[in-house]
Amino acid sequence: MAMKLYEENDVQNIANAIRAKQTPPLISKWLEYIEPAGEEPYFNTGYIPTDTTGIKLEVKYNETINDRVSVGVRENQGNTRFFIAVSGGYGYWGWNSFTSTNPGYGPAIDTTSKHIISMNYLNNRKHICDNTEYPPITATLSKITRPIFIFRFNRSGNPGSCADMKLYSLEITEGNSVVKKFVPVLDTNNIPCLYEEISKVLYYNAGGGSFNYKEKETQRYTVSQMASAINSIGNTRDWSEIGYTSEPAFIQAGIDYAKEIQQNWVTSTDYSYKFSGDSELIFMPMVDTSDGTNFSAMFNYCDNLEIVPQLNTLNGTNFWRMFYKCSALRIILQLDASNVINFSDTFRDCSNLKIFNGFKNAGMNFSTSKSADSSDYEIRLSYSSRLTEESLINVLTNLYDIATKGCNVQKCTLGSANIAKLTSQAGQAALTQAQNYGWTIS
């Protein structure tokens, strides 16, 4: 049976899709990149550019010698064009005519590194490649009536030569909004295609041939885990089957409250006790926490909190009691712990936690002078005996190699019920790796 996998903010995205009575797209795997096998394949975005349209792509070129358009459209034989291209080892842009109003040959483009190239992204009237700005856009884009193609140029309705490149992502903006965000995926028939994250639609090869691809190394969520999560929210059910006239009010109230949080969110460095004791919080919304350093007790005693999406904790140093007594909590995506120096009681009394993607780089910021088995450094999940084996493996494999760093041995306490789940080869390998990285697992 094909296994569908989801990641990062899809907990919320899929929940939203189900609430809207839509079917989530049939994605089986997330891809690092997609690249054409041969000269024929391309994608039709269906999007017709205007004077306020922008575009940004993350790309690595396999060759740059020919005059190949990565993404774009030309209205006719004249100078009505909108594109990003490479030729002769250089990148260039087309905004109307590339011979008059664009900067001409711009950045040197190699075939060894990834490049981020944009044109009028969020209507900034700029040409940018890898953070370097080139002469700005000064003209108004002439009227175009045809859609943008990817990998091949839409030349008056006919696809041009195929650009030999690895595409990692592509965004189309209109004014100051992102209107299309494409990422490469495999569908459930293992056909490589582009997933448009905003409309949640898969885009398929509009030409001949096929695409090669590379899978992402981390595929995070199985469909059964996601279905369980969504079912726990409740909206997939026909409530009348169990005698309800409508969806229970608390679910809608939880969503409304999450919206309120999201709309009023103010970034900070200190999120300590931010939601402490907040019983209204059921679904934590996606918010920007990238400036946060102190996450201690952030969700302390949030006893109705069920799902926490991806939080940016890269700068976090303190996870003390971050989810203390979150007894309803079931799902937490990965938490970046690259800078954390206090893990004490992060998940204490989180008895329903089932899915956790681990602490990324846990221990990377540990001091080499700290004594062995420090309570501040202890990662303790023994209170969460419902964690899946996959979650436990995620925890173990995300531990940083503190032994090589020169730290004393530190503890990762999973508890006997969780340890007993690590029976697979992957589980045993994860245990061994964690040991070799300087962690005592119990």
Added chain:
Amino acid sequence: MVLINHTQPRLLLADEGKHIRDINDVYVPEHEDEETHEIIPEHIPYYATVIFPGVQIQTLEQAEELYVEEVVGEEN
């Protein structure tokens, strides 16, 4: 307490009828934090009959510096 180094993962096993705890992991009763006045719940030591020691622990002597063994039912 027995340290087994030839398996993967390596094991530290408690003797029969005993279990192991971190030497510093001791019972702390519920109390109020003097600064925040928050109630700190009681802390019960974590015991295990098998643990997987980190690579820094290669000898039983090293293990005994960090862990103690107690008879099950006779915890402090």
